[in-house]
Amino acid sequence: MKQVHKRLLAWYETQGRHDLPWRNTDNMYHIYLSEIMLQQTQVNRVRDEYYPQFLEKFPSLEALAKAPQEKVLSAWSGLGYYSRARNLHKTAQIVQTALPKTQEELLKLPGIGRYTASAICSFGHEQAIPVVDTNIARVIKRYFALLEAKESRVWENARAFVNAQAPRAHNLALMDLGSLVCVPKNPKCAECPLEAECLGKTEAELYTQRKKTQYEALDLFYGICIQNGKIALELSTEKMYKDMLVLPRVEPIEEDFLTVFKHSYTKYRLQVYLYRLEEVREDVRWVELKNIKEAPISSLTQKALISLDLSE
Ligand code: SF4
Incomplete structure (x- = not known):
């Protein structure tokens, strides 16, 4: 030895x-x-x-x-x-x-x-x-x-x-x-x-040799609401994003569609659809877009903002 x-x-x-x-x-x-x-x-x-x-x-x-x-x-x-x-x-x-x-x-x-x-x-x-x-x-x-x-x-x-x-x-x-x-x-x-x-x-x-990972495909729909240089975010209630700020979930409405992108998270393969959103809940947090990097946001939210040229 x-x-x-x-x-x-x-x-x-x-x-x-x-x-x-x-x-x-x-x-x-x-x-x-x-x-x-x-x-x-x-x-x-x-x-x-x-x-x-x-x-x-x-x-x-x-x-x-x-x-x-x-x-x-x-x-x-x-x-x-x-x-x-x-x-x-x-x-x-x-x-x-x-x-x-x-x-x-x-x-x-x-x-x-x-x-x-x-x-x-x-x-x-x-x-x-x-x-x-x-x-x-x-x-x-x-x-x-x-x-x-x-x-x-x-x-x-x-x-x-x-x-x-x-x-x-x-x-x-x-x-x-x-x-x-x-x-x-x-x-x-x-x-x-x-x-x-x-x-x-x-x-x-x-x-x-490993077992093949079983991936799960999922479609997610989020709303983008911006007013006076601020974006509406909600405090997440989902376990994986607990205490983080996320985009509000929406029902998809075709004429408000903005863009779609792919995102992977653990075993999930996501298609993330973004929609224009005019009205939001009263308890949303308004975060200045220029300060978005200081906010506790997930990489999915970051990606969404980048896909709309709202962040670097
Ligand atoms: S199997 Fe790994 S530990 Fe064994 S000789 Fe090859 S490289 Fe080295």
């Missing part, structure tokens, strides 16, 4: 993604924030856009805890899966200044599951524990030839594989290996530091 660990770390030293800002800090809030953002969003978008912008607005846990939820949701706008932002905010309000240092305590906080808790403990505190995200799971399944293994089995094997001398670098190396070499299709086994011992390399793609 020592030799395998050594080879893996040597590979990480030269090939790993060392430029990611959350890998070059010991600020636990920064590490935690990056882990939450990375759950459903590509690394480059997090690194280049959302992570620095969010930290500029909320530079510390205290600042985040004090901020109104509306501002936090607005900073999350476009990232999707808004429960992540709500939970991040709740957690900041619970802990106020510092996150706990153990997995057990971290798991009690909103939105922190097994992966996030272990990532914070391993990457932030160098604890000798396994971290298993999608990329690492794929490497572990292939390396140990765990066909159709349950999640708990993958974690057990990852635990047995941890390098107790350098757990942080070990877990980051596995993560990068899964993302750069042991990729879902056509893994680059010839470049892999685990190749000699890997039990699954000859049929590597067997370990990544």
Whole structure:
């Protein structure tokens, strides 16, 4: 095992993604924030856009805890899966200044599951524990030839594989290996530091066969009402957009049709139709179009505004 660990770390030293800002800090809030953002969003978008912008607005846990939820949701706008932002905010309000240092305590906080808790403990505190995200799971399944293994089995094997001398670098190396070499299709086994011992390399793609996602097509109809440079938005009552501002739903009327666009959200493939709307409910929120970026709106609403040239 020592030799395998050594080879893996040597590979990480030269090939790993060392430029990611959350890998070059010991600020636990920064590490935690990056882990939450990375759950459903590509690394480059997090690194280049959302992570620095969010930290500029909320530079510390205290600042985040004090901020109104509306501002936090607005900073999350476009990232999707808004429960992540709500939970991040709740957690900041619970802990106020510092996150706990153990997995057990971290798991009690909103939105922190097994992966996030272990990532914070391993990457932030160098604890000798396994971290298993999608990329690492794929490497572990292939390396140990765990066909159709349950999640708990993958974690057990990852635990047995941890390098107790350098757990942080070990877990980051596995993560990068899964993302750069042991990729879902056509893994680059010839470049892999685990190749000699890997039990699954000859049929590597067997370990990544997935059930086909069942997509659901849906038509949605929204109204656009603008008065004096302000647009009418409603506080959403839908679970996925809770506490966010959305366009009012309307019944489609042909002569008021403006445009249509496609949008994807989790398993939904949406056709979004926009209609001119003259009258709105009394309780709508009028948001200045020039300040729309400050409002907690979803990427669907953003897209609607862009499709009508009402926003950048
Ligand atoms: S040898 Fe191939 S299948 Fe095995 S861990 Fe490396 S890249 Fe993945």
